[in-house]
Amino acid sequence: MIQALLVMAGLALALGAALGAASVIFRTQGDPLVDKIDAILPQTQCGQCGFPGCKPYATAIAGGEADINQCPPGGDEGVRKLADLLGREFKPLNAEHGVEKPKSVAFIDEATCIGCTLCIQACPVDAIVGAAKQMHTIVAGLCTGCELCIAPCPADCITMEPVRETVESWKWRYPVFELKVEPPVTAPAREAA
C-alpha cells in the first residue's frame, strides 16, 4: 500500500518537475496565436475591422474580443483560413465592416494635389512620398489599398484605381472539369427565362 503510494507520488513529482522544466525550456516569446492570426490577415492596415491595424485585430481575435468576419480585404477566403486555424465555423463577412472589393491602389491626381501632407500622415504603410507644398505621389507597389488617405485629403484628389492584371501577374485559370452535367433545363423554364 505504502509502496504504491510512494511510487505514485514519486511519479507525480517526477512528471511535475519535467513539465515545469519544459515550460521553462520551451517558453514561447510573445503570443504565437496572435502571430498566426496576424499572418493570415492581409496587412492592409485599413482599420475597417474597428481596430487600429491588423495586429491589434489579431490580438483582439486571440483574446476573444472580436469575431473572425470583420476583415473585408481578407474576404471570405480570409475568414475561412481564420476559421480553420481557430477551429471555428465559417461565417460570411460582416457587412457592417464593409464588403470585399477587388484589390485597388490609391492614385493622386497630381494636378489637384496641394501638397498638404495630410495623406502622408494618414497612410499606415508609408506608401506616399512628398513633402509640404510639394506634389505627393503614391508608390503603387507599396499601397495596400486601405483608403485611409481619401478622407483626410482636402482637395479630393485621391481616387482608388483597381489593380489591373499584367502579363507577369496573370494566373492560369482552373481547368474546366466537365465531368458533371448540369441538370437539364426544362422547356417551360427556358421559355420563362
Added chain:
Amino acid sequence: MYNSPFLRQKASVRRVMVTVLVAMLPAIAVQVWLFGIGLLLQLAIASAVALACEAGMLALRRRPVARALGDGSALVTAWLIAVCLPPLLPWWMIVLGTAFAIVIGKHLYGGLGQNPFNPAMLAYCVLIVSFPALMSQWPGLHGGDAAAQLHWIAGGERTLDAMTGATPLDALRTGLHGGGEVASVMQSAAVGPAFGHVAGAGWEWVALAWAAGGLLLLAMRIITWHIPVAFLGTLAAIAGLASAIDGAHFAGPAFHLLAGGSMLGAFFIATDPVSGATTPRGKLIFAAGIALIAWLIRSFGAYPDGIAFAVLLMNICVPLIDQKTQPPVFGHKLGKPDGGAK
C-alpha cells in the same frame, strides 16, 4: 480553349478495360470447359446488373451516363465478380454481389477512380460472409448437365453433393482439419481428380489460363511486372518455407500458385490500379502483403480462399504505402553524379 500538349496518344480508359476483358477470355473458356455453361449465364447476369447499376448511379450523380458507361469499367468489375464466384450460385446472389460492388463499393465513394477498395473483392467478401455454405459449392469437374446447372442458377432446389465438389483448397483444409496430412489428402478423392494432373482436366488449367491472360496484359503494357512477380514470388517463398519446415501440414508452392485464385489475383485483382499501390516499390510491398495474408488465411483461416480478404486488407494500407514509397525525383536521387545505365 485548350492548351498544350496538343498532341495526344491514342489511348483511352475504354481501350484499357476492353484489353482486360479480352485477357479474361482464355480463363473463362477453360472454366466453362471444366465447370459447365453456368458461368456464361452468370457473366450475362453480372454484366446486365453492373451496367444497370452504373447507369442508375451516374444519372443520380448527374454525370454524363453514356460517356462514363462506355469506359467499360463496370463490365470489368462484373466479369471479375462472375469468374470468382462458384458458377452455380442462384441468380439473386450474383445480382446482390454485383449491385453491392457498383453501388456501394464504387459509386458511394465517388465513382471510377475514387474507390479505396477493389469492388469485385468487396462483392466476394460480402457474399462469402453472408452465405458461406453456398459460396463453397463449386461444381465437380465436368459436373452436371447444362439443364441442371440452369435450374440451380434459376434458384431451383439444390441437391448437395449431386453435382458439387469442394475446391482443392477447401478439400485440403477439411482434410488437414480431419487429422490428415498433405500427402494423403492430395491423393484423396476430393483433391486428386481436381488438381495436380497438368495434362488432365483440373484446376491448374484455370490457373494457367489466368496466367496466359495476365501475360497478355503485361505485353500490352496494361499492368507492370511488379505486382504479379511480387505476389507469386512471395506466395511461393512462404509456401516453400512452410512446407520445408512442416511438409505434413503445409502444402507446397506449386499447390499454392496453381490452386484457388492465385493467378487470377496476381494478374487481374491485385493489379487494379484504382485501389492498389501505384509506386514501383509500393506495388512490391502491396503484392507481397497480399500474398502473405492470403497464405495465412489459407493455412490457418476458416475460408476457402484468402485472396479477397487479403486484397481488401492491403487496400487499406495503400495510401500509407504510396506515401512512404515515393520514387526519388529527377535530380534528387542519392549518389547524384553518375550511376546511370546505358
Added chain:
Amino acid sequence: MLPRLFSFNGGVKPDPNKGDSTREPIARLPLPPQLVVPLHQHIGGTPRPLVGVGERVLRGQRVGGADGNVSSAVHAPTSGRVIAVESRLMPHASGLSAPAIVIEPDGEDRHVEREAFDWHAASPGEVRDFLRDAGVVGLGGAVFPSHLKLNPGKAGHTDTLVLNGAECEPFITCDDMLMRTEPEGILRGALIMKKMLAARQVLVGIEDNKPEAAAALKAAAAALGDTSLEVVVVPTRYPAGGAKQLIRVLTGIEVPHGSRSTDYGVQCFNVATSLAVFQALEQGEPLIRRIVTVAGNVERPRNFEVAIGTPIGFVFAHAGLKPDTDKLIMGGPMMGMPLPGVDAPVVKATNCLLASSAALFPPPEPELPCIRCGECARACPADLQPFELYWHSRSRNFGRAQEYHLFDCIECGCCAYVCPSHIPLVDYYRYAKSEIWARERDKDAADSARERFEFRNWRAEREKEEKAARLAARSAAKPAAAPAATDGAAPTADAAVDPKKALIEAAMARAKAQKEAVAAKNTAEPDAAQQAQIDEADARRARAAATPDSERTE
C-alpha cells in the same frame, strides 16, 4: 572515342513531323510595315525604354536597356521611326498587352555604328555585360539571359559545356536548319562560351533524326580542329531536348530543380544561342533576328529568318495559312501556347509558329476520371508522380502538391500525352504553380506592409515621446505657452481660427486657380454643371472638416 551515353526515365515518342519544313532552305522574311518590339522578352526585369515617339532608330540600336543585371536589352531590328511606345498584344497565353516599341521601317536598314569590342582582351564581367546589352538570351524557348549562365561559379571552372541541338519537339526544325547552315558560327560561339566557363569539353547533343545537322557540325568541328569539341548523336525521345534531360543523357549528371548546373560542373546552351553569342561578340550584331519554323496547317511549311517584332500574321501570310486553321500556336505541339491573335509579334522565344486544324490536332476528348493507371508516372522524364500532383492541384491542396515536387515539373506534356482519361494534366500544374506564385507575391506584399506599418508606429511613438520631452522642457521654462498647444489639437469647425486650416484653404485656392488655368485651355469658362460640382466638392470638404476623425473611416 565514342562517349558513353546515359538515359533518362520516361519520355514519349510522338511522330516527329519534321520533314515538311526542312525541304526548303531558310528564307529571309521581308520586313513588315510595322515592327512591334516588346520590351520584356526574357526572364528577369523589364527593360526601360530608351527611345521616344518620333525618334529615328537604326538597325541594332538599343531601344530598351536592361533593368538591373537579371535582365537583358532589346534592339531595333531595322532602321526606321518609332511611332509608338505603348502596350501591345503579347504572344502570351494570357492574351494581355505589355509595353512595346512600335517601329515603322524606313526600308534603308541602316546599321548603327558597331561598337568595337575585343572580347579576348575584356574581363569576363565585361563580356557578360556586353552580352546583356546585346540582348542575348536563351533561344530554345526559355529566354533566360545568357550572360547570367556564362559564369563558372564558385569553382572557377566547369567540366562540360553542353550545346543543345536535340530539338526534340515535333514540327520544330529551326535549330536543325540552323545547324545545317551555320555550323561554324555555332561552334565558334561554343568555343567563346567554353573559354568564359573555363570548361574542359564541349558536347553537342543532336537527336539521331537529324543526320544532316550532325554531319554538318562534325565537318565544321573537324575543320576547326579543336579536339575538345564533340558532336554526339543521341536517341530520339521526347523530351531529350530538355536542358536537364540532355545533360543527363550526355554526362549522366542530374541537375536538381532550383540548383545551378554550374555547381555540377555543366552548363547547357541552345545552338541558336551559341550562334547569337558568336554574332554579338565577333560581328557586333545584337539579337534582332531569329530562325522561326512555320509549320502545321500551312501551304508552304518552311524556316524563316524573321526580324524580332514582326507580327505573327505577317509571317503566316508568307507561308500560306490554310483556310481551315482553327488556332495558331507559338512553339511546338507539346509545349507551345495558343496565340491570342495574329497581331502579336515574333519574340526572342518564338522558335516555331504552328497552325492548327481539327484534323492535325483534334480537340481533346472529354475528360474522364483518373484511374491511377500510372501511365503518366512511367512517361514523366522528371520521375514525378503526375497523378498525385493532379490530385492535389485539382483539390487546390497546393502545399501537398509542392511536397510531391510540383516545381520539378518541366511542363513537357508527356503525362497528358499518354493519359487514357484525357485529363489536361499540365493545365492543372500550370494553374497550381501560378496560384502558388500569386500567393507568395501576396504574402511578400503583406509582410512588407506589416514591416512598414510597425516601423511607422514605432516612429510615431518616438516622435510623440520626443514631442512630450520638448514640451516638458519648454513648459518648465515658459508655463504660459501650454494651453495654446492643446487647443490647436482639438478639432474645430471654424477653419478661420485655425492657422493650419487657413493655410490649407489658401493652398486650395491656389490649386483651384491653377486648375482653372489648365482647364481654360479646353473650355472657355466653367459651365453651370462644373460650377455645381465645384460647389458640391467645397461643401463636402467643409463637412469632412467638421467630422471628427473617429467617424471618418469610410
